[in-house]
Amino acid sequence: MKILLAVDGSTYSKKMLAYLSTHESLLSSTNSYTIFNAQPALPPRARAAVGKEIVEKYYSDESEKVVAPVSKFLLRHGINAKSISKVGPAGAAIAKFASEGQFDLIVMGSHGHGAVLNMVMGSVANQVLAHCKVPVLLVR
Helix, strand or coil: CEEEEECCCCHHHHHHHHHHHCCCCCCCCCCEEEEEEEECCCCHHHHHHHCHHHHHHHHHHHHHHHHHHHHHHHHHCCCCCEEEEEECCHHHHHHHHHHHCCCCEEEEECCCCCHHHHHHHCCHHHHHHHHCCCCEEEEC
């Protein structure tokens, strides 16, 4: 199975990894894994003020802070995963990458704010569910 692990470095991503570790069918060396992280875009004026090289290094450093612990976790379980980072709105980026990459499953943590707060703020999980035909496993 080709599995996309969408992570943001939050405690909800950690809960998702803990869930995987208790389910052998989801955490197995027979599956193929890609770790995906979306970084929010810096405001255009900030990007212009500091320059392209600094902005790219910032995105790379921030993504590495999120992806490195997940990679270590998977390596401890005998899994060597690919990793990819994108810049932009997380929900749309996850949905697009999963669809284009023909993944069998997206696994991600969910904050579980509830319906009212999601209507006001929106939710990455809701955006992924709304824009992607790939099955999604949400862990709360």
